[in-house]
Amino acid sequence: MPHDALILASSSPRRQELLTSMGIPFEVHPADVDEDVNGHPQEVVLLLAQRKAQALRPQFPHRYILAADTLVSLDGRIFGKPKDELVAQRMIQELQGKWHEVHSGVCLIAPGEEAADARHAMTKVHFAPLTEDEVSTYVASGEPFGKAGAYAIQGRAGMFVTEIIGSFSNVIGLPTALVRQMLISHRYPFQKEQVV
């Protein structure tokens, strides 16, 4: 791991996989922040991504720090990670047959810069209509747990998603095209060797 590896303020295995797919060396340092925030989905994810990145700034003043927060919203209501089977069941039951939104906030702090750069991505996702049996079977698979909105588009729930509009990696938890753009804006030294 090079000395100047980016700091990823997230313990999510999906975010780590996406960052790996971009060919960017990183170290994982999950930030422990107060996640009890109210507001519009866009405000919530931006604020939480900022909190996470800023929590790590004192420890890593000379490194790129990247943080993200993702949530699902339906008709303005926010769906986070389900606490138990009943909540997961209700979330999927509400999502099926409808469009919903996935919001991510991404925050990047570059070495030597005062300001944190926080940006937002939103993807619209459409679920096919599901039978009660399909919902129960999906929840029983265990996949909904630990995922905002109680589903994983890269997992079994992928076959329930008929259409999306926007960034697909945002739905997994990290909008990689946005992250690339932000890194370029802040002169992140992409290296050719990373891509071999």
Next chain:
Amino acid sequence: MPHDALILASSSPRRQELLTSMGIPFEVHPADVDEDVNGHPQEVVLLLAQRKAQALRPQFPHRYILAADTLVSLDGRIFGKPKDELVAQRMIQELQGKWHEVHSGVCLIAPGEEAADARHAMTKVHFAPLTEDEVSTYVASGEPFGKAGAYAIQGRAGMFVTEIIGSFSNVIGLPTALVRQMLISHRYPFQKEQVV
């Protein structure tokens, strides 16, 4: 492997992963067909998917047979798998900064049914503008080879894709929501146990 596992007429590891993610047991039997077809993208993928499925029908008359074909099209021109670095370079150079289309044909033959059911999915994909260096570095990574349009959205090229409209799994090579719908239409016996 149960006796009645579905037959997948494709050697693509991505299609196998997507079908695995759906929880469907299958056996792989790549079909060897003449792929030299001209026409509109939609016609080409439908015809090739049908050819692949029908090639396996005599060998597996009592099984579900699933075949697919995927290609990329830009302004009506068809981009298949690149033959060498130069072709890959040209394809990515053309795709960057623009919208293009990914077309898949899916063909399902159900046991005891005469007709093959062939359906089409199309996803619009937008690439960020790339520098020549980024294009060269991407081609040098080797990822473009064996992929229609010379890129893998689930790989390093994911960060070049700013937005999609349509099925995301279609861009990987198998539109899983469409496959689910076709299997339901033809009374495929989804089993609860498959989902544990």
